[in-house]
Amino acid sequence: MNYIVFDLEWNQSPGGKKYSNSRLPFEIIEIGAVKLNEQRQKTDVFQRLVKPQVYNWIHDSIHEVIHVDYKDLEEGDPFPQVAREFLEWCGEDFAFFTWGNQDVMELQRNMKYYGMLSMLPGPVMYYDVQKLFGFQNGEVPQRRSLEYATDVLGIKKEDDFHRALADAVYTARVLEYLDMSVVRDYPSVDVYQNPQKKKEEIFLSYPDHDEYVSREFPNKEKIMRDREITSTKCPHCHLPAKRKLRWFQNNSRVYESLSFCQKHGWVKGKIRIRHTDEDGYYAVKTLKNIDEIKAEELRQKRESLRQKRQIKRQSEKHI
Numbered sequence: 001m002n003y004i005v006f007d008l009e010w011n012q013s014p015g016g017k018k019y020s021n022s023r024l025p026f027e028i029i030e031i032g033a034v035k036l037n038e039q040r041q042k043t044d045v046f047q048r049l050v051k052p053q054v055y056n057w058i059h060d061s062i063h064e065v066i067h068v069d070y071k072d073l074e075e076g077d078p079f080p081q082v083a084r085e086f087l088e089w090c091g092e093d094f095a096f097f098t099w100g101n102q103d104v105m106e107l108q109r110n111m112k113y114y115g116m117l118s119m120l121p122g123p124v125m126y127y128d129v130q131k132l133f134g135f136q137n138g139e140v141p142q143r144r145s146l147e148y149a150t151d152v153l154g155i156k157k158e159d160d161f162h163r164a165l166a167d168a169v170y171t172a173r174v175l176e177y178l179d180m181s182v183v184r185d186y187p188s189v190d191v192y193q194n195p196q197k198k199k200e201e202i203f204l205s206y207p208d209h210d211e212y213v214s215r216e217f218p219n220k221e222k223i224m225r226d227r228e229i230t231s232t233k234c235p236h237c238h239l240p241a242k243r244k245l246r247w248f249q250n251n252s253r254v255y256e257s258l259s260f261c262q263k264h265g266w267v268k269g270k271i272r273i274r275h276t277d278e279d280g281y282y283a284v285k286t287l288k289n290i291d292e293i294k295a296e297e298l299r300q301k302r303e304s305l306r307q308k309r310q311i312k313r314q315s316e317k318h319i
């Protein structure tokens, strides 16, 4: 299997959000990648500039970080050609590695824009080297910059950051330092191409939590009435854990709950409601074993949310 460590640079509307194309808010302008074998040795590199089709000038804030001139981009190839060459270069059997969780999604959004998403069927599994570096460094969920990671690991800085190939090379160097048994235990799933039907729903079991991605629903209310979504199984034994705190709304898109497994103790549930580009909704649920202290924190959080709502309701009554 090839390990494909890739990085994208993208541009956005130079005239600000008002002139942004909602189907392509971030237009990919460069793809850089390193191919590694399973021993994590570099076997090839890939670098292409993309000739922009949507935004005709580089946004100032992008220009400040990436040091690419628009005239360089005009020498590039159209995105569909670059994406096709990139996927061919990846080979038949590969796994994606990226710094952070945005690149896999933006690659798909750009492919969708050009009607070529069927070349990369979802959900796309990948490994988030930034997250894995955090694990190894014992500082999850904090996300560090790539430059920070290279400093911590004493990696020599030969090229400027924020060019696609250089960042892919640095990410590959960070990957060299990671414990592969941890890497394999924590694949990430990108659900830009979210499950549509029941049989496409995703169930993932990690060493410390379970994750579930539901099918699509026409509205948010239906989601919280679905039995599979609201079920709370212990991530350790996968038996139903008894609900001690009903699902409560943390903010408009997040619900939390507390349950108890006789054998493995407290289970925290979290449901995040996600909105699709096509105005549909789906849920991502995580279930995690927690200790008594965390359980108490959750109880207090619900209590203070309840009080805040009460105060709000009373003050509205008096207006």
Ligand SMILES: [Zn+2]
Binding pocket: 234, 235, 236, 237, 238, 239, 261, 262, 263, 264, 265
């Ligand atoms: Zn259990």
